[in-house]
Amino acid sequence: MTEDDQQARACAEHMYAADQASQSLGMQIEKVGAGFARLTMKVRPDMVNGHKLCHGGVIFTLADSAFAIACNSYNLCTVAASAEVSFLKSAFEGEILTADARERWREGRNGIYDISVANGDGVVIAEFRGKSRTIQGAVLENEENTP
Amino acid sequence: MTEDDQQARACAEHMYAADQASQSLGMQIEKVGAGFARLTMKVRPDMVNGHKLCHGGVIFTLADSAFAIACNSYNLCTVAASAEVSFLKSAFEGEILTADARERWREGRNGIYDISVANGDGVVIAEFRGKSRTIQGAVLENEENTP
Amino acid sequence: MTEDDQQARACAEHMYAADQASQSLGMQIEKVGAGFARLTMKVRPDMVNGHKLCHGGVIFTLADSAFAIACNSYNLCTVAASAEVSFLKSAFEGEILTADARERWREGRNGIYDISVANGDGVVIAEFRGKSRTIQGAVLENEENTP
Amino acid sequence: MTEDDQQARACAEHMYAADQASQSLGMQIEKVGAGFARLTMKVRPDMVNGHKLCHGGVIFTLADSAFAIACNSYNLCTVAASAEVSFLKSAFEGEILTADARERWREGRNGIYDISVANGDGVVIAEFRGKSRTIQGAVLENEENTP
DSSP states (O other): OOHHHHHHHHHHHHHHHHOHHHHHTTOEEEEEETTEEEEEEEOOGGGBOTTSSBOHHHHHHHHHHHHHHHHTTTSSOEEEEEEEEEEOSOOOTTOEEEEEEEEEEEETTEEEEEEEEEOTTSOEEEEEEEEEEEOSSOTTHHHHHOO | OOHHHHHHHHHHHHHHHHOHHHHHTTOEEEEEETTEEEEEEEOOGGGBOTTSSBOHHHHHHHHHHHHHHHHTTTSSOEEEEEEEEEEOSOOOTTOEEEEEEEEEEEETTEEEEEEEEEOTTSOEEEEEEEEEEEOSSOTTHHHHHOO | OOHHHHHHHHHHHHHHHHOHHHHHTTOEEEEEETTEEEEEEEOOGGGBOTTSSBOHHHHHHHHHHHHHHHHTTTSSOEEEEEEEEEEOSOOOTTOEEEEEEEEEEEETTEEEEEEEEEOTTSOEEEEEEEEEEEOSSOTTHHHHHOO | OOHHHHHHHHHHHHHHHHOHHHHHTTOEEEEEETTEEEEEEEOOGGGBOTTSSBOHHHHHHHHHHHHHHHHTTTSSOEEEEEEEEEEOSOOOTTOEEEEEEEEEEEETTEEEEEEEEEOTTSOEEEEEEEEEEEOSSOTTHHHHHOO
């Protein structure tokens, strides 16, 4: 594991520890590296919408969390400026979804990340493209300042 | 209230009753009409991310639910095909967010809906554009078939 | 006509005079105001693609020019950061297309504009959403500096 | 060269021969294969906007043409349903732009393609994501029917 990937893992763990939303949805970080992240989540009964399908917002949230882990992997506080998602297939209660986030482009304070969400059969159910903006501060700064 | 709006309300109530995801996030339907919906949601401690801001996925989910209510208001089962969201301002724990969904264009099985999400001061924090696709079935068909 | 609208018109005329691309495509400015613009363009034989339809890029360009006129209407140099377009219907050679650009949101240096493109029958053929970013300089600064 | 790539080339040549818009903008097809295309274009004086930058619509059109060649490479008539573009850097008169289109996802009649546009220094100036929809007919059907 490179130093960049170690830093990426530290950032991911630090962010996840404070991320009540991702935790409450039961997300797990499977892999993380510089500009990369893979998260999984099981579709629970409380994630289903009025059509008995996994709510699109929940699928988006999984992708958005993977995006956040990937774009914060350089220890620079970074937020989502915008995102676009295509819902390609339905997902159902009980399925385990996997979101793979990869950096497509990054320069200065701006980045573009592509996230694919797949179901347990490896079938892609959503494609998400997020745009990031780096703001002030380091992801790990609080930890570093702790005596 | 017109007949169209009455049908829209019936569809909304039917969908919401089955929408575990929107219910579990504490969303409330404030208004609904043909091609229109207004939902509110309070940002809870379990909706906050690692930057201590309301998770973008939660904001998206509120907008997506308003979109779903609006695009299913004609009693034709309709799903989100894609959506794009811009995160304009941060939202914080304790704030009450309001999502206003309005139809921009609709023809045949396709539609475009614009949703603005505002905070308690009426300041827009996100703009969402969703594209819908009508599938088979009526929203209220189960109810109608019930003896 | 308000002062804001007069300034908007002056900005539009100044930009159009230097906009070789819009001129070479035969665009006409029909209306302009603060945060608003309407442009028209006739689909010429050299605007048609391999499917014998107006090239999507040409439709985008018309919408993008209307967006540029609208977002530069405050005499602050503003560029397109991104745009999303849905192609709803085909357009054909000989048709006159109209693009209506309206501001949806603007704050500080950022803006969101919605542009509808319609054909001669008033049928919407494309919906475009553009995001703008204000950079340094005034649209009319060169003119003002001219003795 | 595989059979698939030969078919892709035949489709590209057939489409380009009828594509007055791409020809009039001076685009060149550099490479083409199944689900892939690379096009180049020189920024001419008539492609510049009121800010003296290459018009965003022209950059979009180059990307859109590369997208069209890539998504029609299977000899199935396919059109753009929507597209999103981020303008990352300015392009200037005299520069030669290259658009690389690659398929990200395709199933049934729907596809997603990612197109990067770079300048002569290989710096990416725009990222474009297009969604395609296959309609009736074969790209090469007219040729095949010709005695």
